[in-house]
Amino acid sequence: MGAVKTKRMPRAVREQQMLDAAVETFGRRGYMAASMDEIAELAGVSKPLVYLYLNSKEDLFTACIRREAKSLVEAVRAGVRTDLPADRQLWAGLRAFFAHTAQHPYAWSVLHLQARTHGEPFAAEVAAMREEIVAFVTQLIVVAAREALPHPRLRSCGGTPTAPDLAEREVAGLAEALVGAAESLAAWANATAGVTSRQAAATLMNFAWSGLGDLMNGRPWSPPPD
Amino acid sequence: MGAVKTKRMPRAVREQQMLDAAVETFGRRGYMAASMDEIAELAGVSKPLVYLYLNSKEDLFTACIRREAKSLVEAVRAGVRTDLPADRQLWAGLRAFFAHTAQHPYAWSVLHLQARTHGEPFAAEVAAMREEIVAFVTQLIVVAAREALPHPRLRSCGGTPTAPDLAEREVAGLAEALVGAAESLAAWANATAGVTSRQAAATLMNFAWSGLGDLMNGRPWSPPPD
């Protein structure tokens, strides 16, 4: 378990080993309960070396968040082919997302739980990543809406789509909801035996694309006056 | 600050004051960073009294989770009238949910962030509550689906609905997605200035009921072969 205790490695390699150990420990125990001792031991190095390379517990945690956020975003990006229609792009992104979180549960715990739970240096870090993803999804929604318009010429009269007049904030809310649902399903899929990332993605696509309203034969919904 | 230091209060009252202080402190600082000293001071009692009444930090945290989980579930339950159609029930439940989380941010932080982030005694506690809510939503979805069936007699031929052949797990996934989206929107609504709990609920209802597919004029979605 952990890295084999090999001596005299170049700095870059050791740093990655430390980050591996830190992500696992932070993911397992939580930021505060994780001790630098445990991380160092798991990394197969002494504690001073961890401090020499990564300065402090805070910096170490931040480095973990950055590395894993980048890794997750890249995994999602690598999964989508931008030349496909929006729904296929979303599908691919979701599959990549669920696959990545399933394969890196500690990283996902760090990003989704630990970083958000422990205040400002960290929450901001992961919020940046999340906003990137939300922006990506928002754009997909807008593109999908455009593609779906029956008569292309009707749209973009002055840049503002007329038919599905989505206020910006409305779309932002939808994207937020979609991403939130995805995050929740990731945890659910990982915890529920026998749910593959493919199934999770399919469930969410059905939810997002057809809505529950499909079950009701298209009966529309609008808020009651209250 | 905190409770006024009044002497000789009945135990039940003192306990509630302690829980109030604990929820606020746990919500503010996080489970591990919250110190029993701070909680006792905020509650206006001495530390040994906290231990006399609530045994340990773990028990205190658990008591917080239980009280706030119960409070949240009751608030949601109180908001729905079971004699209304399913969509109205869902709408009412969401409004109650968003309103409660907005009004009790520390409690929501404890339930949504802290409890899930700090391992097993606590995660299970809040998971129980969550399952209760998911079950409620699941049932609403099923009822809604039934209500939507054009010919009631077609369904439940042998207990298995035929037309909208929803595997149990599929519905569970939908409910999970819906609840996850709600949780995410709660944080988003609280963080985004000018978004009321009503708007958040409306956004989610639109998303859930009509789906994004509505934007595409009902063009259905089905997973590509891959």
Added chain:
Amino acid sequence: MGAVKTKRMPRAVREQQMLDAAVETFGRRGYMAASMDEIAELAGVSKPLVYLYLNSKEDLFTACIRREAKSLVEAVRAGVRTDLPADRQLWAGLRAFFAHTAQHPYAWSVLHLQARTHGEPFAAEVAAMREEIVAFVTQLIVVAAREALPHPRLRSCGGTPTAPDLAEREVAGLAEALVGAAESLAAWANATAGVTSRQAAATLMNFAWSGLGDLMNGRPWSPPPD
């Protein structure tokens, strides 16, 4: 050694025990080399109690300096009777000073060496005490000069003494030199076996009063041109 390990003492008493132990340890080992563990053990208490009462190593050190500075100044003040002539006052003050420093060597080490050696929060603290003493000595010098004037009517023509026209800074320098000599002699007397505080005081009084010039039959001294 150290205080007998008695339990449950009132806070004020414990604090003094801690300060005793701290002064001894700081005096013995130096500020940085002294460990809070050693101080706590010498005081017969656990380390957290030291922190509970005295906050931090810095604060503890500052408290030591303040207590011992006050103690030293009070000892000197208590030794002089302000109704006596200036030379007798100086003599009494020096005797008290040498006696106190001889009886409290750790305290003297803290004030004279440790506090000055370890930078700003501390140096300022002891500098304040020193200035108090220098001011006292300065005043004694001025008074002595007045007393020594053969014809009282000659002085204070407009408030400024004419004959021994001592620039303010000149007097300050003399006082500084006298105090510095006293500080040095304190260390010398403590280190040299058989030198009593009385002898040290006498030596310094002779030096200060008659000067070395006495040895030269009053041959005056004035700086060469260069």
Added chain:
Amino acid sequence: MGAVKTKRMPRAVREQQMLDAAVETFGRRGYMAASMDEIAELAGVSKPLVYLYLNSKEDLFTACIRREAKSLVEAVRAGVRTDLPADRQLWAGLRAFFAHTAQHPYAWSVLHLQARTHGEPFAAEVAAMREEIVAFVTQLIVVAAREALPHPRLRSCGGTPTAPDLAEREVAGLAEALVGAAESLAAWANATAGVTSRQAAATLMNFAWSGLGDLMNGRPWSPPPD
């Protein structure tokens, strides 16, 4: 900053650079707070090289003390011309002393504060230098006393001066006081804006030669019975 990083210098030169850096760092931060890392960096060499040349922190500090002590003593020695009368010698020595301490504040801090504050290997080192200076001053006092004797033939009947029967210890005390006063004035002159090393020396010469008694028109002083 510090020495320019030049490669392949002869050992002796490198050692001096290291000592320069060490003196500055020890003077600035204090012995314990100074880190070998900082010293090595300021010297422009790697840490192991410091250890290779100077063995340990203790040895390094000792080397600093020795070099600076030697430097100070040599500066003072170089300032006096032994063919002049004693008062001129003392004057010259003091001027050299004040000038040197003013020009090498870190060295003076190391000798006067750090070395004395940090216990035995070091205090002894600087004490040796101090004794050398005290001995020099003692001899000057004795010589001055002899010069001042009206009838040269009266003195040195058998090597023991008769008239001004100065017990050896008495002279030692005077020299100690003089040196102590000088040390104090050095700090005072460096800290007080506008006081030159010449003025500091003049103040001390006046103090030493004429004494405060001069102000009192030669009224002698003798210890009260007590």
Added chain:
DNA sequence: GATGAATGAGCGTTCATTCAT
């Protein structure tokens, strides 16, 4: 019923010091 007094245990951090290259 309520509290001032007290602590065992552990954590983040640093530093002087040494190999292996």
Added chain:
DNA sequence: CATGAATGAACGCTCATTCAT
């Protein structure tokens, strides 16, 4: 000759927890 890599040991500080009153 010179250094990047690595560590054992210790220190300042904090916290959940418990007595004795």
